[in-house]
Amino acid sequence: xxxxxxxxxxxxxxxxxxxxxxxxxxxxxxxxxxxxxxxxxxxxxxxxxxxxxxxxxxxxxxxxxxxxxxxxxxxxxxxxxxxxxxxxxxxxxxxxxxxxxxxxxxxxxxxxxxxxxxxxxxxxxxxxxxxxxxxxxxxxxxxxxxxxxxxxxxxxxxxxxxxxxxxxxxxxxxxxxxxxxxxxxxxxxxxxxxxxxxxxxxxxxxxxxxxxxxxxxxxxxxxxxxxxxxxxxxxxxxxxxxxxxxxxxxxxxxxxxxxxxxxxxxxxxxxxxxxxxxxxxxxxxxxxx
Amino acid sequence: xxxxxxxxxxxxxxxxxxxxxxxxxxxxxxxxxxxxxxxxxxxxxxxxxxxxxxxxxxxxxxxxxxxxxxxxxxxxxxxxxxxxxxxxxxxxxxxxxxxxxxxxxxxxxxxxxxxxxxxxxxxxxxxxxxxxxxxxxxxxxxxxxxxxxxxxxxxxxx
Numbered sequence: 001x002x003x004x005x006x007x008x009x010x011x012x013x014x015x016x017x018x019x020x021x022x023x024x025x026x027x028x029x030x031x032x033x034x035x036x037x038x039x040x041x042x043x044x045x046x047x048x049x050x051x052x053x054x055x056x057x058x059x060x061x062x063x064x065x066x067x068x069x070x071x072x073x074x075x076x077x078x079x080x081x082x083x084x085x086x087x088x089x090x091x092x093x094x095x096x097x098x099x100x101x102x103x104x105x106x107x108x109x110x111x112x113x114x115x116x117x118x119x120x121x122x123x124x125x126x127x128x129x130x131x132x133x134x135x136x137x138x139x140x141x142x143x144x145x146x147x148x149x150x151x152x153x154x155x156x157x158x159x160x161x162x163x164x165x166x167x168x169x170x171x172x173x174x175x176x177x178x179x180x181x182x183x184x185x186x187x188x189x190x191x192x193x194x195x196x197x198x199x200x201x202x203x204x205x206x207x208x209x210x211x212x213x214x215x216x217x218x219x220x221x222x223x224x225x226x227x228x229x230x231x232x233x234x235x236x237x238x239x240x241x242x243x244x245x246x247x248x249x250x251x252x253x254x255x256x257x258x259x260x261x262x263x264x265x266x267x268x269x270x271x272x273x274x275x276x277x278x279x280x281x282x283x284x285x286x287x288x289x
Numbered sequence: 290x291x292x293x294x295x296x297x298x299x300x301x302x303x304x305x306x307x308x309x310x311x312x313x314x315x316x317x318x319x320x321x322x323x324x325x326x327x328x329x330x331x332x333x334x335x336x337x338x339x340x341x342x343x344x345x346x347x348x349x350x351x352x353x354x355x356x357x358x359x360x361x362x363x364x365x366x367x368x369x370x371x372x373x374x375x376x377x378x379x380x381x382x383x384x385x386x387x388x389x390x391x392x393x394x395x396x397x398x399x400x401x402x403x404x405x406x407x408x409x410x411x412x413x414x415x416x417x418x419x420x421x422x423x424x425x426x427x428x429x430x431x432x433x434x435x436x437x438x439x440x441x442x443x444x445x446x447x
Contacts, residue, residue, distance in 0.1 A: 001333060007292050008311035008357050031355075038314070038353040039334035051311075053358060079347070103423020104404065106335060108347040109354065190422035 003041035009052045014059060014166075017052055018141045021164040024050045030166060031055070032075065032114035035106045060113065060168060065090060070172045074113025079104070081112060090174040093132055093199060096183035097124040103191045113167045116152070119159045119222065122193040124185065126153050127217035130225060131181075131199040134172045140165035153222040180204045182282040185218075186271050188262070194218035195263045196271035200279045207238040207284050214276065219257045219268050226253040229276065238284040243277040250276060296360045300325070301369030309356045316340045316351030318359075319366055327367035327396050331425075338424030341397030342366050348404045367396035376403050378444065382437035390428035398424045402438045410442040417442075 009028075011017045020028050029048035031037055032055065040046040054060060060075040063086050070090040072081070081087055082098035094112075101107055101115075101124050115125040116136060129136070129149035136147045141164060149170075152160050161167065175181065185197035194217060201213040212233050214226040228249035236242070243250070254272055259265035297306040300323060307322055314333075319325045319342070331339030333352045340351035343365040370376050379399055382388070389395045398421060405412055405420040412420065417438050418431065426434060 002314075002317075003312045005292075005310075005312050008294065008355065010357070010360070031358075034353050034355075034358075035335060035350070038350075038355075041312075042314075042333045042352065051355075053355075055358065099419075102335075103338070104420055105338065105341055105348040105350050105401065105423055106353070109349050190419055 001042055001044060004044055004047040006041075006048055007050050009050060011052050011054050011057055013057060014139065017054060017057075017166055018164070020050060020052045022141065026163060028052055030117070032117070033077065033110040034114075035102065035110040036114065036118045036120065054166070063087060065174065068174045070174055071169050072112055072172065073169050074111060074167050076112045078102075078107035078110045078112070078115075082107070091132060091172045092175060093128050093181040093183060093201060094125070094172070096181065097128050097199065100124050100183070100185045100187075100191075100194070100197070112170060116170065117159060117161060117167050119153050119155075119157050121156055121221055121223075122197075122218035124183075124194070124197060124199070124217065127197065127199040127215040127223040128183070129170060129172075130223050131201050131213040131215040132172045133201075133213070134170050136170050137168045138165045139168050144168075146171075150225065155221045158222075175201075176203070178203050178205060180283050182279045184275050184279055184282075186275065196268050196275060198272070198275040198279055200283060202283050204284060208235060209233050209238060209280075209283065210235060214279070216254075216272055216275075218260075219254070219272060221258065224253065224257075226250065226276075228252045233280075238280060240281065241277075242280060243273060246276075294357050296357055298359045298361060299363045301365055301372070311355070311357050313356045314352050315344075315354045315356045315359050315364070316342070318356035319351065319364070322356075325366050325368050327371075329393055329396060331393070336425070337394075338397045338401065338421075339394055341400045341424065343370075343400060343404075348400050367400060370400065370403065376400075378441050379403060379406075379437070382441045383434070386433045386437045386440070388429060388433040388437040389426075394424055394426045394428075398426065398434060402434075402441075406438065406442050406445060410445045412438075412442055414439060 027049040031051045031053045062073045088095050134149040182200045185194045197217045199215045203210040212230045216224040232246040232249040254269045257265045292311045295308045329339040331337035335350045335353045342351040401424050
């Protein structure tokens with residue numbers, strides 16, 4: 001199918017975006033990499049009157065390190081995320097996630113800002129943002145705001161972005177010497193949407209886990225932080241099969257898992273347990289990137 | 290409340306300037322306005338890879354980019370890379386190994402293979418399968434496609 005007619009604005013500055021929003025309000029949609037929005041337009045699941053193309057705004061680009069924070073501009077393409085030396089060194093969780101995001105041709109266009117703003121529950125980067133304790137920088141006519149990634153995702157395709165606001169960049173605390181990260185995802189075919197995925201981070205002291213982050217995706221209407229399981233594993237020394245010891249906590253975390261067309265909730269719960277088992281072993285096994 | 294805009298871009302090395310409907314995707318622009326019908330329209334939502342083209346040297350989904358977004362860009366299609374001889378070895382290997390039946394996926398498959406071999410000519414069969422996972426072939430079962438890409442990569446290395 002073809003998109004319904006719309007007007008196209010090629011924004012050259014942030015002011016161009018704000019002006020378009022002020023004039024057209026909710027009738028305007030932002031076009032970043034377009035790898036989710038274009039299918040929605042083609043299938044007429046979205047029919048905005050105005051499309052604001054932000055691909056030529058320099059302020060939204062770039063990856064930089066300042067102190068212990070890595071800042072990634074909203075327009076950073078997935079391919080760049082996977083090839084950037086700064087991302088590999090300071091936020092390796094994101095680098096690990098990139099090969100799971102669709103396919104090369106899509107990673108050449110899709111952006112981190114687009115993925116986070118779109119808030120697809122099956123997307124990889126929202127879960128990575130939460131597991132990394134990232135903060136999300138947004139701006140609008142009223143000024144700038146900073147939102148913790150953990151508070152940013154509100155539901156299917158729903159975020160804390162208010163009308164007229166745009167995501168500018170994401171700040172990720174640089175990984176510490178004793179922190180380890182793991183990313184894993186189960187999908188039917190390479191590049192397909194995840195059936196269940198898990199982004200994890202922990203401080204590993206010998207075999208002991210501290211400050212663990214376990215963030216599932218593709219199991220609920222937004223990334224699911226496994227708080228009970230994280231608490232149950234705090235300060236515990238790893239042993240093979242330890243997932244059995246936290247079975248009750250995991251069951252509590254996963255009680256509201258939502259199934260989808262192809263994968264029932266019960267299957268997703270099973271896959272989530274499989275992933276926890278694998279990920280804990282890998283965290284302690286010393287995989288740093 | 291549609292509109293048209295005039296765009297100027299390079300297509301297969303030639304400068305082109307046209308007025309386009311703002312909602313027209315880049316693939317339809319190439320096929321309908323420039324009669325470059327080598328790139329194919331498949332699923333129109335980014336799954337099948339039949340529409341794979343190059344924009345500024347990288348493969349993209351032609352169906353997931355608007356023609357107006359290509360203002361100032363350098364676009365290459367299967368016609369361009371065929372005429373230049375850049376992928377002649379890949380085309381020959383596909384032909385020899387019967388790495389196509391209906392041929393619908395082939396232009397996209399060749400461009401994906403070309404991008405992989407440019408950065409990683411020694412790609413393993415697993416890496417080849419991973420890279421072309423975004424290009425669907427419903428005829429061959431992929432075996433002969435992987436064979437062809439692997440053979441060309443080896444030949445380029447030696």
